[in-house]
Structure formats: structure tokens, C-alpha cells
Amino acid sequence: MPYDEPPAAGAPDIHVVRPELDTDLLHGGRGRAEDTPIAREAEAALAALSRSSAELPKPSRTRTFVVANQKGGVGKTTTTVNIAAGLAQGGSKVLVVDLDPQGNASTALNVDHHSEIPSIYDVLIERYSMDEIVQPVSDIEGLFCAPATIDLAGAEIELVSMVARESRLQRALSVYHSSMDYILIDCPPSLGLLTVNAMVAGDEVLIPIQCEYYALEGLGQLLRNIELVRAHLNPNLHVSTILLTMYDARTRLASQVADEVRTHFPDQVLRTSVPRSVRISEAPSYMQTVMTYDPASTGALAYREAAREIAERWAAREKVSRIPVQLDEGSTHVGIDAEVKR
Template structure:
């Protein structure tokens, strides 16, 4: 994929202008964010439902776009919640990621621009995707169909964020083969780490057999309520377990974040000045400033050490 050179934004739409003002308020004291040398493909996954996976995908994507990046969201969840939250039409007749995976349609034939946020695009999910797990079984190179589609996409992109279904089937495997970085949202509530072991084992399996570049680059704590002792205990436990992979920024429990998707918006355009919006902007900034290659090397060293024990 080619990389573009421009970062100029069209903020003529009122919501886009308001969101851009929020970005500028945060960055007046500093410089703009660096663009990655090559496209960063990030898989947002957690098979435990209700952890803010889709919410995190769309709001991080919108934040990165508002910071000046070109970002593609790939909706791999048959429910299509990411598509809905981005205001993207995804009724059954719309060309979607299903056509890419099952019928080898070029990704460029399904990508739609997201309203009000320049530089943000979405490959939507339709209900047809619910049957894709079964249909993929008989196809050649079934695990790498998404990776090949992304590689063939010729429009310049800085980031690709893939919203996975809450399961560990062939759709999620396609995402893990396509990406280098895994982003795991963890809810700051009881049983937060439940089921995480299976996801991490699957990441290691895919890493060992299908995608040696795959690694967990980012853990993001969601639904954080600073008024409760439980939230801080969960945050401390996650930080002690995962260390530097955990973002410093916690995403707060927020009515605004919850309301935004029902209006076909991210929180960035729904309420640009809210705590939820500012938190996602800061989380995106952290991610953009990280060195993905350094994190990958560290993960490889840990993997090698474990293999020799």
C-alpha cells in the first residue's frame, strides 16, 4: 500500500469542525503526530462481550483520523455495530467485507467514506457475514483471504483497524493473519480477565503457524470508573500482568460514549468536548507515538525465551 504525503483536513461540516477544535485544543502545546513508515494493521479483539471492543475500534479510528491520519475500519462482526456507529449503510444489498472474503471482491469495491470525518473509511459488515464462517471452510487459503485483500488495496492508509466478532472462529483468524498488532480492550470490572487466556493462546498459535509478525501491542482499559475501588484494583492487576502494553490513558465509563452509536456517530463527533472523546484522542496519541517495531521485537524476545524454558 502506498502512503500519502498530505495531512490537510476539510472541516467544513459542523461536527467535523467541532471535533477538530477538540484535537487542536489538545495539541496546541505540542507537535502533530508522526505518521507510520508503513501501514499499521491493528486487530481489535476480545471474545468476551461487553468490553467496549467495537466502541474502542471506531473511536480510536476516528481519533487517529482527526489527528491527521488516513484510517480504514474493517467491520468483521456480522452484527455490523462498527458500521452503524460510523454512519455507514450496511443493509443486505450493500457490497461488504463478506464479498471480499467469500467472493474475492477487491477491498476498494466495498470501502465507503465515513461522514463528517475526512480520512476515515469503512469496509462494512452485512448480515451475510454470519454465514461466512461455514463458507470459508471450503475455500483455498481460507485463513489469509483478508490479508491478501488488504495487501492488494492501493489507496494510501496509515492505519487499518479490524473489529473482530466476539468469537475465535475463521473470521477472527483472518484478522489475526492480516494484522501485526493485537489491541485488547479490557473492561474495568469483575472477571475482567476471564477468557483472555484463550485469546492469548490463539494469538500464539497464529503467530507460530501463520503470521510470525503478530503480537499483542496494546491493552486499553475501558469503562473505568475512578469512584470505585474495583476499577482501580482491576487496572492495577492488568498493569502488573501486561506492563508496558497497557496504555496510560483509561477510557472512562461515559453516557456520551454509550449514546453516540445510536446516532450513527462516534463520541468524537457526538460530543467532542466530553471526557470520553478527549480520552480516546489521548489514547490514539499514545498509540501513534509508540514504535510498533520495538514492541514486536520485544514480543519476539519474550516468545523466544518462553520457548527455551
């Protein structure tokens, strides 16, 4: 009987129960709805949200990332603050060092950075220590920021005449970083002394690459500068992570750029790519990361997954490096490079 058709005269009063929507279909369950694009998107979003509440594995020592790309507009600062927020929301203690005179990372994290505030500039000229300038981020527990002020704009010129000009940030962080699980240094879009200071202070380089035509422009020069720093100042520096940003799945060009980058850097590129998102663009104007501005947005979910991938990749490597390896009878060795005898 159709639902809208009244019962015949004299018929018993029958209560008709309308069928409920089977929510299992949106969770990859039964039926054909699981094969629709909307259902797949919903399933992925629900899975990402459920993972976001879980704690991330912490590294056994402080990991210091240099977030660099001399090409502007690739999402460098956005990546810095949102990856940092994702790691902090996963239970880690994270410090963002804003080394860009524009101070955009400081703005996005809503920390005070007007000209009278002690900042990373004061650390570089050794007026203050890191302990004296670091501020907590109010809306994310475990996240801290060393802010940048406009004074940093003249630091490049001042550092030229200073002793040990390339290692001033490294010395400042060396007495501070033991209290942090992660340090992310947001570099200016140039390869001057500020960026060199970051590369001397860090161990890992995180390169955001925009999924557009000019994505690889300047990347070769950045890699050459990294090699120069490795050769003369910091042999531990290496490119550990590449994140594809502003990915638009509707365009063939984005897929081509992503494929090319993954071909050249198969071990460094994260599986997660960050899509173009209005929410990501809006968040800084409200002095927030997208993680707090709209936690359920595609941009927030992508950065949260990228943070998880960064943490879990390292945890997997540390686990492998602790595997006891039998070298010969009666002796063992713990290491990642040895062969495990089955």
C-alpha cells in the same frame, strides 16, 4: 467599602470595578484553586483539547491492528471506531474493517450496510475487491470503512470448505493497505475463522479490557490463540496495545483491576484509560462516534489521548530504530537492539 453600600452624601462619585475571575487558576496558575479537583479536571480537559488540534505523527508503513477480545461488552467496537476517528482527526488515513456480523462499527460510522451493499463478506468470498467495497465516513476526513452486512453471519460456515480460508482477508488487504496509515479490524466476540482471518492479516493486537471483575475472563484463551497463529500462520503478530475501558474512579474494584492488568502487561497497557461515559453510550444511536457527537466529553478526550499515545509510542520507537550506532571503528549500524556508545 462594601460593594452594596451607597456612598455617603456629598462624597465624590467613585466607580467601583468588581474583580474578574482569575482564569489562570483553572490553568494550573496562581492561587489555591489549582489544588481543587474541579480545577485539576478543567486543566486536564483544556490541555487535552489543545493537543487534539495538533497533527499526530504518521507511521512510515501501514499499521494493521486486530481489535479483539472474545468476552463481549468490553467496548471492543466502541474502541475500534473511536480510536480510528481520533487517528483520522490527527491527520492520518484510517480504514476500519468491520468483521463482526452485527455490523455495529458500520452503524457507528454511519456507512450504508444493508444486505444489498457490497461488503467485507464479498471480499472474503472473492466476489469484490477492497477498492470496490470501502466507503468514506462522511463526517471525518481521512476515515474509511469496509462495512459488514448480515451475509457475514454465514461466512464462518462457507469459509470452512474454501482454499486458503485463513488468509483471504490478508490477501485482500495486501493490495490495498499501502494507501492507509492505519487499518483497524473489528473482530466478532469469538475465536472462529473470521477472527483467525483478522489475526493473519494484522501485525498488532489491540485488546480492550473492561475494568470489572470478569475483565481477565477469556484473556488467557485469546493469548493462546494468538500464540497459535504466531506459530503457524503469522509470526509477526503480537499484542502491542491494551486499553482499559469503562473505568470508574469511584470504585476500588476498577483500580484493583487496572493495577493487576498493568502488573501483567506493563509495556502494552496505555497510560490513558477510558472512563464510563453516557456520551460514549449515546453516540452510536445517533450513528456517530463520540468524537463527533460530543468532542469535549470525557470519553472523547480519553479516546483522543489514547490515539495520540498509540501514534507517539510508535514514532518514538521508529526514531530510536534510526539512531546510528557505532559498533566498531569505521562502521555504523542503525537499529533498536544495538547499544549506543556515548
